[in-house]
Amino acid sequence: MTEIRQPTPRRGTNLPRMGDFNLTVILEAIRRSSGGLSRVELAQIVGLSPQTISNISRRLLDQQLIVEAGKEGSGPGKPRTILRLNPAGMYAVGVHLDPAVITFVVLDLLGDVVKHSRMATPGGDPAGVITGIAEQIQALIEESGVDASKIAGLGVAVPGPIDLDEGSVVEPPLLTRWNRVRIREALADATGLETLVDKDVTSAAVAETWAGGASGAGSFVFMYMGTGIGCGIVLNDEVVRGTSGNAGEIGHIVVDPEGPQCDCGLRGCVKSSCIPQVLVAEAEAAGVLDGNRHGADGPEVQERYAELCDRADAGDERAIAILDKSATLVARAVSVVTNTLDVERVVFGGPFWGRMSPYFLDRVPGLLDRNNAARMIHGLEVVGTGVGEDVGAIGAACLVLEHMLAPRAQRLLLEG
Amino acid sequence: MTEIRQPTPRRGTNLPRMGDFNLTVILEAIRRSSGGLSRVELAQIVGLSPQTISNISRRLLDQQLIVEAGKEGSGPGKPRTILRLNPAGMYAVGVHLDPAVITFVVLDLLGDVVKHSRMATPGGDPAGVITGIAEQIQALIEESGVDASKIAGLGVAVPGPIDLDEGSVVEPPLLTRWNRVRIREALADATGLETLVDKDVTSAAVAETWAGGASGAGSFVFMYMGTGIGCGIVLNDEVVRGTSGNAGEIGHIVVDPEGPQCDCGLRGCVKSSCIPQVLVAEAEAAGVLDGNRHGADGPEVQERYAELCDRADAGDERAIAILDKSATLVARAVSVVTNTLDVERVVFGGPFWGRMSPYFLDRVPGLLDRNNAARMIHGLEVVGTGVGEDVGAIGAACLVLEHMLAPRAQRLLLEG
């Protein structure tokens, strides 16, 4: 299947590439506008001549990616014809393979969820699980009732590390038996769909650029709050994948010099001091959560973490202290990343985000600002994602949309 | 002067842009080859047709950016004409404003230094210093004897934080009085040259891409070992500047949970535990370096640090221990950055690098490999820069060359 990575050395470009690129530029402008755009507005925004806009609009209309949606006239003159995305112009399927749960979505061109489903992650043989996923995908497509010919492909979000070239999962900590499984190939064969694989946090960042509205533009870091904590990075509207697709590994940033010992030899790393599992254990040790149910699997932790948040919401000081402290620690890790990359925004999201958000939004912005090396020059926006809990699966589907339709510079270059 | 930053929203592209871009692509291919390339080879590498290569070659020859340099024939058929960069085709002036010393260079198109000079950084009023810099630049250009019409511009590397939009220095820690000084404007006016300002670490990274040979390709982090420690970031052959040009601030990454208290409230940050000034103080406290000369200004520290290295080179165990520990700590910070960005290479350089390199090259590669989150997928190359001590000033000049001639995607987009 198509490669995501950039070839090197850099290759030239030619006329058809240019045309395709401009098409995606226009599509993106329409996508990022709130209520659609007229041809004249487009010309102004993208800097191309009105004629070119007209030509490209026609191509987009022919491809049914956009529709003419009413007119907007104020004052004399012919009213502007508004161009909007056609939600039914393209669909993509996304799968998020999480250690605890597998999420499936069908997304339309707007990035809205048409259909979704979940299943607990089976513990068995990867090959069997992959077959199950493929079946579930087929069922979901049928149930969704979308035109199968409009499905552009399948995106798969997996926990890292991954090998982007191989399209494989490489020794994910919580998915034993999934070592060097070439899931891209396997799912492409099983479903017949063009398939892209990427890391869950990268997918989440792509979801934000595609379905996240204003907070998905420019340069930002997406903090993915899941079973682990990782980040997706977007610089100048393009996601950063890294050499092998493993960018965003921040688990060993030291955030608490007095924190617990980590397997890396240091103390107080992110992954040993502020992931939900650790917080839950801390709460149990402190007697905030009763019992010592050491169920360390995904859903169990999420449930216990929700309990912890319930206590805090109810006013339990000790529960609040644990959450506040976790916010402080996470903020330190975020500061490291934002200072390294000088981004303009931090977007929080992921399955655990919903419950923790009030505690984080209360403290993190101030902490980040205080540690912002570029404090004198610009602020640092902190927001929660609008994409919701299924951001992994939605992002996976967005990988496909992004690959087909985003104005990446890569698109201009000739292929090897 | 021209903006470095990318506008948003993304704008379209057109025919002339495409031509210019392809020209830079070909130039880069020639630049990155060891002994020049023929037209046929170029066609193969950049993916354009031989005719296009011929046309663009003619443009490059007309502009005197390349020259035909001999033929290379093996076997029957017309021998290939080798195209090489013409060193005299373009020059750039670079200035590195360091708290201790100001370095000046004139660079040719190959990235080789034609002429260079230094002066101690005067402590006076910024306006006066800037006048002095401008005079020194004029003198250097005259002495170098290069054709003034071939000088493409002036690059200025300054310590952060900076404001890239303003072209100004913003409260650099060791340059008091230099707050919000619009040095780009001032030097452009004073010299009449097109002027670009960027952070020293970013400039160093650009130097590596332009003058560093093979180690300047692809995705890497440039660790700048100076009075402070910072990094320049290059992803997919393009330097990362960040929203305001302040990317690469890694001073507050925690690397030693038992380290000294930092002004940020944590312990063991990079800037409080492994910058030369701290190591020298440590050595003095331990009696490795005699006396307690607390001269904390730049040249003084560099001298004392050299002494420390001398001791280590001579076999002083305690001196070696201090340097080894600093290598360990720096490696931790580097790991944070490389795991966040998943780059393929780390390049060390900067004024202090020469003396510390044996100790670092001995330990850092192993430590980085051990902490590499993508260890199973790819290795992490560690090299010292070939650019030398003046990497800041050379990088400053390279900013100009890069801006004029590098195949940045940005070049394709229409301007606002």
Added chain:
DNA sequence: ACTAGGGGCATCAGTGACTGAGATCCGGCA
């Protein structure tokens, strides 16, 4: 109701960069 006016948008040629086919050039080899 009709007309003037103005802005949106399409049509038509024009420019310029890349491409394909064929011609030309240049050396080695028989």
Added chain:
DNA sequence: TGCCGGATCTCAGTCACTGATGCCCCTAGT
């Protein structure tokens, strides 16, 4: 000396963007 093969150039041809021009559609005034 003539043949051959590879490198490069010449000459149209294609196609995306641009500028000029004109049609279309709506508002507003009479």
